[in-house]
Amino acid sequence: MAYSFYPGCSMEATGKAYGVSFEAINKALGLEAKDIPDWNCCGATVVANVIGDFPQQAITARNLALAEKNGAGDILVGCSSCFMNLAWVNERFKTEPEFAQKCNEALSAAGLQYNGTLRVRHLLDVLVNDIGLDEIKARTIKPLEGLKVACYSGCQTVRGVRRPDFDDVERPKVLGQIVEAMGATAVPFTHAARCCGGSQQFTNVNMIYDLTGDVLEAAHQAGADVIVTPCPMCHMNCDAYQKKINQVKGRNYDMPVFFITQLMGVAFDLKVKELGFEHNIVSPQKILKRFGL
Amino acid sequence: MCAFKYNPAASREVYNLESGKYAQQCMQCGLCAVTCPARHLMDYTPRQLFKMLFAGEVDKVLKANTPWLCTSCCLCTVRCPRGIPIIDVMHSLKHYHFEKGTKAPVATLSKVFFDSMMKRGRVFELGMTNAYYMKSGFGAIKDAMKMQDVGMAMMKAKRLPLAPPKKVKGLGDVKKIYDKAVALAKEGH
Numbered sequence: 001m002a003y004s005f006y007p008g009c010s011m012e013a014t015g016k017a018y019g020v021s022f023e024a025i026n027k028a029l030g031l032e033a034k035d036i037p038d039w040n041c042c043g044a045t046v047v048a049n050v051i052g053d054f055p056q057q058a059i060t061a062r063n064l065a066l067a068e069k070n071g072a073g074d075i076l077v078g079c080s081s082c083f084m085n086l087a088w089v090n091e092r093f094k095t096e097p098e099f100a101q102k103c104n105e106a107l108s109a110a111g112l113q114y115n116g117t118l119r120v121r122h123l124l125d126v127l128v129n130d131i132g133l134d135e136i137k138a139r140t141i142k143p144l145e146g147l148k149v150a151c152y153s154g155c156q157t158v159r160g161v162r163r164p165d166f167d168d169v170e171r172p173k174v175l176g177q178i179v180e181a182m183g184a185t186a187v188p189f190t191h192a193a194r195c196c197g198g199s200q201q202f203t204n205v206n207m208i209y210d211l212t213g214d215v216l217e218a219a220h221q222a223g224a225d226v227i228v229t230p231c232p233m234c235h236m237n238c239d240a241y242q243k244k245i246n247q248v249k250g251r252n253y254d255m256p257v258f259f260i261t262q263l264m265g266v267a268f269d270l271k272v273k274e275l276g277f278e279h280n281i282v283s284p285q286k287i288l289k290r291f292g293l
Numbered sequence: 294m295c296a297f298k299y300n301p302a303a304s305r306e307v308y309n310l311e312s313g314k315y316a317q318q319c320m321q322c323g324l325c326a327v328t329c330p331a332r333h334l335m336d337y338t339p340r341q342l343f344k345m346l347f348a349g350e351v352d353k354v355l356k357a358n359t360p361w362l363c364t365s366c367c368l369c370t371v372r373c374p375r376g377i378p379i380i381d382v383m384h385s386l387k388h389y390h391f392e393k394g395t396k397a398p399v400a401t402l403s404k405v406f407f408d409s410m411m412k413r414g415r416v417f418e419l420g421m422t423n424a425y426y427m428k429s430g431f432g433a434i435k436d437a438m439k440m441q442d443v444g445m446a447m448m449k450a451k452r453l454p455l456a457p458p459k460k461v462k463g464l465g466d467v468k469k470i471y472d473k474a475v476a477l478a479k480e481g482h
Binding site: 041049053059084103111155162198200205 | 311330331333361362365366367370381384388391399401402414418436437443446447451453454458463467470472475
């Protein structure tokens with residue numbers, strides 16, 4: 001299976017651990033995901049505030065056009081915010097002919113056009129529907145027995161296309177299935193698809209304290225050993241802001257936060273050096289030790 | 294005497310925004326209000342905002358922090374029984390407010406994000422953060438000092454590279470697409 005991969009800006013910076021561990025999984029599973037040549041930023045959830053939705057969507061559409069032209073296959077996205085933008089623009093191309101025409105008019109300024117032939121797939125979708133749970137189970141060399149996982153899918157992961165797509169929009173189960181295929185236990189987790197506060201760290205940090213605080217509390221209450229997520233924003237807020245939340249809210253969480261690709265790397269017995277754990281802020285050691293790493 | 298005055302002209306201006314028309318579909322059920330994870334921080338719930346738009350109280354809407362606290366988590370949007378794409382309405386309100394020169398912190402952040410994106414075609418997260426604090430003035434820098442420990446931990450974990458990402462080869466194309474799209478958006482929706 002081959003895919004056109006859209007890494008997004010964060011996989012090279014704040015979500016570095018995701019980028020690194022994705023590459024390890026990409027190789028191990030033979031995903032053949034190759035970067036869309038010369039991809040550009042999708043604008044996240046903020047650029048529309050400055051330029052309006054349509055211009056942001058046209059800029060996003062350049063990536064769809066480049067991927068289609070390159071012909072490497074459907075688009076695979078790891079970052080949930082990028083997924084939301086790319087998948088939604090793709091959806092509009094397929095369901096709104098007027099939009100498609102207007103967007104192509106904008107793309108034609110750069111000699112590009114998009115015919116809407118591709119699907120935009122989230123990593124979780126590809127893992128469960130293309131790779132399959134059986135394959136993930138078969139690949140598992142170190143079953144994660146006894147590990148209790150809070151599966152934090154994140155909001156834009158499951159609501160990116162605004163209706164049920166590969167998972168339920170409010171009670172996601174795919175991430176839990178993947179985790180259980182590797183032998184771990186997905187604990188019942190009320191906040192699996194709740195917002196962490198997104199990119200409000202600088203603009204309204206109380207929102208991060210409240211919303212991410214709720215997520216951490218829910219994971220704690222559920223008896224989880226670790227939070228696992230496929231979203232760079234969820235990861236950053238739960239991991240990098242955890243100590244701050246402890247201070248502000250008078251808590252004492254010591255909850256490691258893994259990208260799903262990092263946990264898969266552990267189960268698949270890949271080289272731990274290739275899983276980007278040096279980028280984790282809450283120490284992952286107590287989890288890694290349990291599996292002899 | 295009626296203390297409440299409708300201002301249909303003001304309503305119309307908002308309904309004519311990119312996704313403004315959808316606000317008219319609101320039936321005031323309040324599901325968005327109980328759904329929004331940021332509701333406890335909002336001046337008005339989305340439902341109240343739609344009611345105010347209906348009455349033409351646009352000045353009040355523009356003073357509200359409601360749209361600026363929307364994180365596009367999409368929960369209201371998937372739940373709305375009238376199928377209103379609430380996050381799109383919020384984007385349009387924010388854009389409208391931005392064009393009117395708002396000083397809302399998220400507007401400043403959005404602008405530095407956009408500038409960073411258009412400079413290289415990809416966002417330079419550290420550079421954007423610095424630009425945000427430079428633009429936001431003393432109060433924001435004081436806030437930044439309080440967050441120093443988070444920043445340091447991010448740096449230590451090598452999650453905020455000092456060097457910007459490589460420039461996209463087709464940056465000129467990105468700009469051309471942007472210019473054309475802005476022109477098309479102005480022509481009408």
